[in-house]
Amino acid sequence: MARQPMLKLSEVLAELDMSRAAFYRMRARGYGPRLLKLPNGQLRVRRSDLDAWLSQCEEAAA
Numbered sequence: 001m002a003r004q005p006m007l008k009l010s011e012v013l014a015e016l017d018m019s020r021a022a023f024y025r026m027r028a029r030g031y032g033p034r035l036l037k038l039p040n041g042q043l044r045v046r047r048s049d050l051d052a053w054l055s056q057c058e059e060a061a062a
Helices: 009-016 020-028 047-061
Strands: 006-008 043-046
Touching: 006 009, 006 047, 009 020, 009 043, 043 047
Parallel strands: none
Antiparallel strands: 006 043
């Protein structure tokens, strides 16, 4: 099984063109891609989770 690419939170924020504060406000409202917390406390997002979440956003906007 191939390992999926994982993005740093800063990479996700750059791709979404969103500030960290706006991202956390969105997460507090229950939206956003699934986050993974690594043992060292850093956050990561699987590329596939971000793509799936973006697809759902497109469907909701249509």
